Amino acid sequence: FGASDIKSVEAEIPDEQKTAWKKHTASGFKNKEDFETTLARSLYNCDEGAAYGGTALAFRDRLIIDWNKTQQSHTFADQKHLSLEFLMGRALDNAMLNVGLKDVARDLGFRMEDVIGIERDAALGNGGLGRLAACFLDSLASLDYPAWGYGLRYRYGIFKQEIINGYQVEVPDYWLDFNPWEFPRHDVTVDIQFYGNVRKYNDDNGRQVSVWENGEIVTANAYDVPIPGYNTPTTNNLRLWSSKAASGEFDFQKFNSGEYEQSVHDQMRAETISAVLYPNDNLDRGKELRLKQQYFWCAASLHDIVRRFKKSKKAWKEFPNQIAIQLNDTHPTLAIPELQRILVDNEGLDWDTAWNIVVNTFGYTNHTVMAEALEKWSVPLIQHLLPRHLEIIYEINLHFLQYVERTFPKDRDMLSRVSIVEESNPKMIRMAFLAIVGSHKVNGVAELHSDLIKTTIFKDFVKIYGQDKFTNVTNGITPRRWLHQANPKLSELIASKLGGYDFLKDLTLLHKIEAYADDKQFRKAFQDIKYANKTRLANYIKETTGVSVNPAALFDIQVKRIHEYKRQQLNIFGVIHRYLALKAMSPEERKKMQPRVSIFGGKAAPGYWMAKCIIHLVNEVGRVVNNDPEIGDALKVIFIEDYNVSKCEIIAPASDISEHISTAGTEASGTSNMKFVLNGGLIIGTCDGANIEITREIGEENIFLFGNLAEDVEDIRHQHTYEGVLIDDGLQKVFDAIHSGMFGHSDEFSALTNTVVNHDHWLTSADFEAYCKTHDSIDEAFKDQEAWLHKTILAVARMGFFTADRCIEEYAEMIWNVEPQKLKQNGA
Numbered sequence: 001f002g003a004s005d006i007k008s009v010e011a012e013i014p015d016e017q018k019t020a021w022k023k024h025t026a027s028g029f030k031n032k033e034d035f036e037t038t039l040a041r042s043l044y045n046c047d048e049g050a051a052y053g054g055t056a057l058a059f060r061d062r063l064i065i066d067w068n069k070t071q072q073s074h075t076f077a078d079q080k081h082l083s084l085e086f087l088m089g090r091a092l093d094n095a096m097l098n099v100g101l102k103d104v105a106r107d108l109g110f111r112m113e114d115v116i117g118i119e120r121d122a123a124l125g126n127g128g129l130g131r132l133a134a135c136f137l138d139s140l141a142s143l144d145y146p147a148w149g150y151g152l153r154y155r156y157g158i159f160k161q162e163i164i165n166g167y168q169v170e171v172p173d174y175w176l177d178f179n180p181w182e183f184p185r186h187d188v189t190v191d192i193q194f195y196g197n198v199r200k201y202n203d204d205n206g207r208q209v210s211v212w213e214n215g216e217i218v219t220a221n222a223y224d225v226p227i228p229g230y231n232t233p234t235t236n237n238l239r240l241w242s243s244k245a246a247s248g249e250f251d252f253q254k255f256n257s258g259e260y261e262q263s264v265h266d267q268m269r270a271e272t273i274s275a276v277l278y279p280n281d282n283l284d285r286g287k288e289l290r291l292k293q294q295y296f297w298c299a300a301s302l303h304d305i306v307r308r309f310k311k312s313k314k315a316w317k318e319f320p321n322q323i324a325i326q327l328n329d330t331h332p333t334l335a336i337p338e339l340q341r342i343l344v345d346n347e348g349l350d351w352d353t354a355w356n357i358v359v360n361t362f363g364y365t366n367h368t369v370m371a372e373a374l375e376k377w378s379v380p381l382i383q384h385l386l387p388r389h390l391e392i393i394y395e396i397n398l399h400f401l402q403y404v405e406r407t408f409p410k411d412r413d414m415l416s417r418v419s420i421v422e423e424s425n426p427k428m429i430r431m432a433f434l435a436i437v438g439s440h441k442v443n444g445v446a447e448l449h450s451d452l453i454k455t456t457i458f459k460d461f462v463k464i465y466g467q468d469k470f471t472n473v474t475n476g477i478t479p480r481r482w483l484h485q486a487n488p489k490l491s492e493l494i495a496s497k498l499g500g501y502d503f504l505k506d507l508t509l510l511h512k513i514e515a516y517a518d519d520k521q522f523r524k525a526f527q528d529i530k531y532a533n534k535t536r537l538a539n540y541i542k543e544t545t546g547v548s549v550n551p552a553a554l555f556d557i558q559v560k561r562i563h564e565y566k567r568q569q570l571n572i573f574g575v576i577h578r579y580l581a582l583k584a585m586s587p588e589e590r591k592k593m594q595p596r597v598s599i600f601g602g603k604a605a606p607g608y609w610m611a612k613c614i615i616h617l618v619n620e621v622g623r624v625v626n627n628d629p630e631i632g633d634a635l636k637v638i639f640i641e642d643y644n645v646s647k648c649e650i651i652a653p654a655s656d657i658s659e660h661i662s663t664a665g666t667e668a669s670g671t672s673n674m675k676f677v678l679n680g681g682l683i684i685g686t687c688d689g690a691n692i693e694i695t696r697e698i699g700e701e702n703i704f705l706f707g708n709l710a711e712d713v714e715d716i717r718h719q720h721t722y723e724g725v726l727i728d729d730g731l732q733k734v735f736d737a738i739h740s741g742m743f744g745h746s747d748e749f750s751a752l753t754n755t756v757v758n759h760d761h762w763l764t765s766a767d768f769e770a771y772c773k774t775h776d777s778i779d780e781a782f783k784d785q786e787a788w789l790h791k792t793i794l795a796v797a798r799m800g801f802f803t804a805d806r807c808i809e810e811y812a813e814m815i816w817n818v819e820p821q822k823l824k825q826n827g828a
């Protein structure tokens with residue numbers, strides 16, 4: 001093709017594509033060669049895969065120019081976001097929308113949805129925590145903040161979920177075979193050390209010097225991913241590290257001495273570090289390889305940051321003014337002793353000067369109060385893997401405890417309560433405590449959560465450091481992906497009333513659509529869009545599960561990681577309760593009931609037995625209910641396989657009701673609650689996480705809250721322990737049905753029912769009645785479609801607060817002390 005005459009090739013191109021090509025060539029590509037190299041083949045033999053590849057490469061090239069300009073202009077002063085997870089989803093659609101050329105691409109002659117649908121999700125995260133990091137990158141770039149994300153380039157992201165015979169089966173997610181969005185930086189490598197020993201000596205000035213020596217070296221290779229801002233040339237960078245065996249003398253020696261096999265083995269061992277994302281959400285499992293991942297990534301990132309800082313030739317005391325590092329949960333906490341090590345051991349700063357720099361550089365975001373998710377590492381493991389870091393952690397702890405002792409001389413227990421080193425057997429390092437001590441600010445992710453950390457797990461630290469060190473930044477979502485991209489028709493409708501798309505950068509402008517809540521034409525359009533989105537999901541459900549669902553039914557959706565605290569079990573028990581009630585009715589009575597589709601989706605961690613039982617029960621209930629001829633459209637139960645970011649883009653716009661029903665006090669914030677409301681769905685929820693602020697913003701008449709309050713949960717658990725669990729009557733009927741074998745062999749579900757009967761730690765029984773009653777009132781409310789529509793419009797109009805842009809502005813002002821840096825139009 002490359003050498004042939006354009007005329008002869010044109011003859012083979014289908015007409016519609018030819019016109020598109022011509023138009024596109026005129027508007028984008030400079031000449032035939034430019035076109036060929038970008039698309040890497042001609043349009044005439046283009047299938048959807050090739051169309052995706054070509055379009056992605058074309059847009060990638062567009063991004064590179066702005067990316068380079070941005071990186072040139074943001075030389076030294078930046079924020080750095082250390083996150084083990086970036087749940088990015090697909091890039092092409094987002095790149096097209098942010099760059100503003102989606103319409104050009106549409107002309108290429110393919111259905112854009114099909115081309116976009118070819119792309120694999122970049123699924124380098126588990127759930128909300130990883131997706132939050134991705135939303136923040138979008139906001140940072142869109143608001144012109146100079147910022148980098150640093151993460152790991154996992155070869156395998158979160159596993160793909162298949163449902164086989166109603167059970168979850170995990171399949172590896174090898175997503176890298178074609179990834180046009182990453183650029184290997186062969187010149188950016190860092191050697192990372194593990195194991196070895198610490199040698200001490202006194203230098204000429206009598207100062208003790210520590211040298212970490214011997215051990216094993218693994219090389220970190222940088223891969224960069226451009227992050228385009230919306231409607232701005234600012235294009236930031238996400239740097240992901242990949243592990244490789246260190247090349248150099250050591251390997252050569254082995255190779256030359258005939259140990260070829262051994263050198264291959266070393267290679268594999270090294271590559272294992274960045275091979276796989278740990279699939280646990282809100283659970284800590286202390287595995288050595290995970291600690292290796294953490295250090296590998298922290299050390300590579302800090303080396304990179306320090307290297308760039310040193311180029312500026314500024315004094316070390318300037319470091320915290322130039323650089324802010326935000327720790328996404330405790331996973332990057334080793335960055336604290338690592339920076340202290342660099343400053344003291346490598347750069348020769350004295351301890352206190354170095355420590356001052358460290359503390360002023362870091363901020364720590366806590367994302368959970370649940371004990372099982374709080375990271376601890378055993379002292380012997382750290383001693384073995386990172387001997388110098390353990391010394392530094394002990395020294396940090398010593399200085400800290402001396403300060404505590406001076407300040408609270410009478411509180412004898414205080415020292416053991418707040419010590420970074422837990423005096424257990426084996427001793428454990430409490431990473432959250434290390435993160436607090438090593439940061440100048442600590443924040444929670446919703447008001448209730450930020451209050452809870454101050455009154456429970458970090459109570460003593462508030463006494464020690466004062467209130468000011470602790471703050472709140474309520475989570476948010478990017479409206480570019482979660483409104484404009486996922487729900488283009490709604491975005492367009494809003495734009496038509498607000499006179500353009502400014503609201504995508506200032507979401508508070510949404511409040512202006514409140515004026516249209518009673519506007520006939522607007523209401524009709526809004527309702528039609530919801531119906532179309534539900535139809536799209538119904539089609540997807542039909543294609544993937546074979547079950548037909550009626551788009552006119554009430555769509556009730558709970559999609560998120562499967563976890564006992566998120567209480568999908570409460571939901572499915574409620575569904576069974578509804579099914580039993582329907583079965584007990586006469587056909588006439590049944591006809592009067594509000595038809596419902598209960599939709600579930602989410603992955604269980606592979607080792608989380610109870611979560612897998614829940615998935616199995618949902619699928620078995622679906623099998624029975626969906627095939628019950630008496631029930632028909634009155635109730636359908638769907639489990640959507642392999643829930644991920646791109647599926648959420650189809651699901652979030654299609655709900656009437658979504659469920660955010662965690663045991664009060666356990667869900668730090670939740671972010672899908674925001675996505676669903678922003679897309680015109682109401683929510684049923686507990687008084688937990690961001691639900692509380694959503695209620696405040698949208699009005700309590702527009703949300704369905706139920707259940708015990710966080711402040712009462714401990715007392716109820718205490719009661720359960722000492723007086724036993726009282727099983728709700730309705731729930732007892734559900735259990736009886738399960739035990740009767742209605743949904744398959746009841747042994748399969750005994751763990752699920754027994755845990756409620758024995759402890760009810762998650763208050764499933766305690767909240768069951770209120771939950772079912774609230775669903776009844778939802779049915780009632782949904783019958784009045786006019787009033788329902790009014791509620792949903794008001795709710796959308798009032799969601800402005802939940803943009804991730806607001807979060808970034810709060811972090812920038814309260815924690816990083818930075819300002820945006822707009823690129824000049826000429827890129828200078």
Ligand code: GL7
Pocket residue numbers: 126127128129130132281282367368373445475667668669670671689
């Ligand atoms: C989480 C919280 O569980 C979730 O409520 C919150 O919205 C999210 C982002 O702040 O962080 N904490 C956590 O450990 N995971 C979360 O998703 C995995």
